[in-house]
Amino acid sequence: MTRIDAKFATLKAEGKKAFVAYVMAGDPDYATSLELIKGLPAAGVDIIEMGLPFTDPMADGETIQLAGQRALEAGQTLQKTLDMAAEFRQTDNTTPIVMMGYYNPIFNRGVDRFLVDAKAAGIDGLIVVDLPPEEDDELCIPAQNAGLNFIRLATPTTDDKRLPKVLQNTSGFVYYVSITGITGSAEASAADVAPEVARIKSQTDLPLIVGFGIKTPEAAQGIAAVADGCVVGSAIVAELAKGRPVADVLAFVRSLADGAHRA
16 A cells, blocks of 8 residues: 555545645755655645656646746756655655656656655656657556556547546546646636546546645645545645745645645
8 A cells, every 4th residue: 555545535534625745856955855745744744746847747737847947947856856756755754645647758768767766765656748648668567567557648539438448547636637747837627627527437446636726725625525625736836936035835735735635
C-alpha cells in the first residue's frame, strides 16, 4: 500500500473528500517553493502534486507555463525537485507526493535511475501527461513495479471505447480533467462533471479526483461533492505569482481545502 492508497483509506473511513493541491517545484525559487510545500499539509492539503518544470508544457495554460519558466530561470532541475521532496520527507513521512510533468526529463535521466531516485526521495506517484496507455511499458509498468502509483488522466473526450484502455494500468486514483482544453482556461461545473464521474466510477474502484477550472472554495465544495475529491493548481500558482507571502498563499489554500472538506 502506497501513501496515496493509505490516505484515501483514511479519508474514506472519516467520510471526507480529498483536497489535492498542485504547485510548481522551484517557483519562484527553491527556498520559497519548499516553504510553501512544507506548509501545505497544515493548510488542509491531503495530497501534494509537485509540478516538474519543463520547457514545452503543452497541456498547461499560461499560469502554469509561466510558473515553469520562473522555476527553470531560477535553476530548478529534476534533481532539485527530487531534493525538494526529500527535504519535505525529513519532517513529513505521511502526506503523499505526486510528481506531475512530462516524460522528456525522466527519459533523459533514464527510467531505471529515475525510479530508484524518486522512490528514495519519497515520491509516491507519477502523472506524466504525454505518455498514453500505448506506451505503458515505457514508464507506467516499471513505475508500478517500483512501488509508485501511476495516475492517468481521463477527459470529457475519453469515450466508453477508450476508457478501459485508460484505466487498464492506472493506480492510486484517476484524475478527471473537468474541461476540454488546457489548465486554468475555464471554470468547472459540478452539474457537467457529475454524470462523467458516475460513468467513470462505474468502470473502476479507484478514487476519482476532479481537476482543472476550480478557483474558489465554493467550486471546490461543489466538485468534491460529486467526486472523491478535487485538485486546485492554477488558482494557487496565480496567488504565488502575485508576489504574495507564503503565509497568505497558504491561507488561500486553507480556504479551498475547507471547501472541499465540507462536501
